[in-house]
Amino acid sequence: MADQAFVTLATNDNYAKGAMVLGRSLRNHKTSKKLVALIGPHVSEQSRAVLHMIYDEVRLVDVLDSGDMAHLAMMKRPDLGVTFTKLHCWTLTHYSKCVFMDADTLVVSNIDELFDREELSAAPDPGWPDCFNSGVFVFHPSNETYGKLLQHCTEHGSFDGGDQGALNSFFSDWATADIRKRLPFIYNMSSIAIYTYLPAFKQYGANAKVVHFLGNTKPWSYTYDPKQRVVRGDIQEASTHPGFLLEWWTLYSSCVVPMLQKEYGEQPFHS
Amino acid sequence: MADQAFVTLATNDNYAKGAMVLGRSLRNHKTSKKLVALIGPHVSEQSRAVLHMIYDEVRLVDVLDSGDMAHLAMMKRPDLGVTFTKLHCWTLTHYSKCVFMDADTLVVSNIDELFDREELSAAPDPGWPDCFNSGVFVFHPSNETYGKLLQHCTEHGSFDGGDQGALNSFFSDWATADIRKRLPFIYNMSSIAIYTYLPAFKQYGANAKVVHFLGNTKPWSYTYDPKQRVVRGDIQEASTHPGFLLEWWTLYSSCVVPMLQKEYGEQPFHS
Numbered sequence A, B: 001m002a003d004q005a006f007v008t009l010a011t012n013d014n015y016a017k018g019a020m021v022l023g024r025s026l027r028n029h030k031t032s033k034k035l036v037a038l039i040g041p042h043v044s045e046q047s048r049a050v051l052h053m054i055y056d057e058v059r060l061v062d063v064l065d066s067g068d069m070a071h072l073a074m075m076k077r078p079d080l081g082v083t084f085t086k087l088h089c090w091t092l093t094h095y096s097k098c099v100f101m102d103a104d105t106l107v108v109s110n111i112d113e114l115f116d117r118e119e120l121s122a123a124p125d126p127g128w129p130d131c132f133n134s135g136v137f138v139f140h141p142s143n144e145t146y147g148k149l150l151q152h153c154t155e156h157g158s159f160d161g162g163d164q165g166a167l168n169s170f171f172s173d174w175a176t177a178d179i180r181k182r183l184p185f186i187y188n189m190s191s192i193a194i195y196t197y198l199p200a201f202k203q204y205g206a207n208a209k210v211v212h213f214l215g216n217t218k219p220w221s222y223t224y225d226p227k228q229r230v231v232r233g234d235i236q237e238a239s240t241h242p243g244f245l246l247e248w249w250t251l252y253s254s255c256v257v258p259m260l261q262k263e264y265g266e267q268p269f270h271s
């Protein structure tokens, strides 16, 4: 459907790499939805060009320059910069329904069925399971909701300093109101769960549809040897499943790197 | 109501200490329900006597000696010994509804409202949040259900080797069927959550009603200095909140130790 879209966000070139892999993974699994990337002003021209090849729409969100409510909100809470940029997805009112996905997620199976759900549908966060994880969520673009969200953030801030805290206190009945809004964990499987309850991962992990590389070490923080097909870096330390990490890197090196190389030409870029 | 009960389980003297503290914490918070302790044959006479002072009913469950379905089940799956003992709670058919609580839980507020819920209600497990944690759950005693559970365990085993895996595969629609069966996390707050998502604990932890000391290090694994009111042991290493640990030990040393001392008389016991 042309009025439904997957939306992601990248405010810099590293997260842009994530967005490229995510977009490719959605295309590889034959999504019928539009793909939208929100980008910040610091994303390079080259990255923008590659994003344009993968995404239907690449939209610059410059909160500081916007001169609207978001700008005002940002003046009051400069700490919530990326959060305000993420909330911008609610202004995509040329779509009737969207699924937001963090740039550090990877789709491993078609997930178009998420569009059967309503706002705000999301999967539980493994840390505090009465909170939803804001890495994957279904929402209805609406300028009215956008205004209320900005107001809520300016007044109450965010209990965790990021978008997840703000969204959870805004959509505060998520845990108790409607089971349909509770997405199965396999739609936002964070690798952290693998280590805290390995037997459950062994039992249910094979059904994963979206892998979320949450935490400090992102896939692009590692290095990859494409000849040997191995990821290098302190994998032990990070709570990342080596198999999914390899899947991310395989996609990145086979589909994304060639596009980036073309854009950067003679100039070096850090793959 | 006389036909509703909180039920716990202790197969040895250490878990019996936990059961004593749990029972006292339920009484201190003025429960109107009956208290039942299931015990295994290895619990000492002295511990049984103290449990009798706190619990309305102390019931010996000797799976190996039972000569019934449970015995047969146990012969096929000797690895699931404690699990089969826990499942025995379904045979308490002189109660219409019960809440099972692990012996390593502590009640910090009256929770009688849990009896408004139906079988099988439980809180999400923070490790894999589409599984419920089997440390606190609402159930309806029934010999029919008991038989089905035993059969399920014998046929399918348990994906985590314990009761949680077995119960989750038996009550497999918990995550998707009915939001009322999803207890809020504050009814089974494991200290692990404090470390994985501290801001959420700071935001919501003050509402905790049940604390669950899950994992390898139990409250009784530490030592306590009652004069200085400090708990000793490697608290850093364990994922236990020092405040709740202190609450457990305060209750244990003030209410339980005097009862144990009376029972053990001249004989030494390890507090």
Ligand SMILES: O=c1ccn([C@@H]2O[C@H](COP(=O)(O)OP(=O)(O)O)[C@@H](O)[C@H]2O)c(=O)[nH]1
Pocket (backbone or CB within 6 Å): A008, A009, A010, A011, A012, A015, A082, A086, A101, A102, A103, A104, A105, A135, A213, A214, A215, A216
């Ligand atoms: O500097 C940043 C930080 C975050 N993000 C976006 O915000 C999301 C949430 O941040 P992150 O994934 O790092 O948080 P985590 O999932 O690890 O909690 C990212 O996936 C990106 O889409 C971004 O574009 N730039």
Ligand SMILES: O=c1ccn([C@@H]2O[C@H](COP(=O)(O)OP(=O)(O)O)[C@@H](O)[C@H]2O)c(=O)[nH]1
Pocket (backbone or CB within 6 Å): B008, B009, B010, B011, B012, B015, B082, B086, B101, B102, B103, B104, B105, B135, B213, B214, B215, B216
């Ligand atoms: O040797 C044992 C192990 C377990 N239990 C009972 O089974 C429950 C579940 O085990 P535990 O709490 O150790 O598991 P965890 O919550 O750490 O996963 C305990 O609270 C006790 O009620 C017991 O009586 N004896």
Ligand SMILES: [Mn+2]
Pocket (backbone or CB within 6 Å): A102, A103, A104, A105, A135, A212, A213, A214, A215
């Ligand atoms: Mn993320």
Ligand SMILES: [Mn+2]
Pocket (backbone or CB within 6 Å): B102, B103, B104, B105, B135, B212, B213, B214, B215
């Ligand atoms: Mn326990």
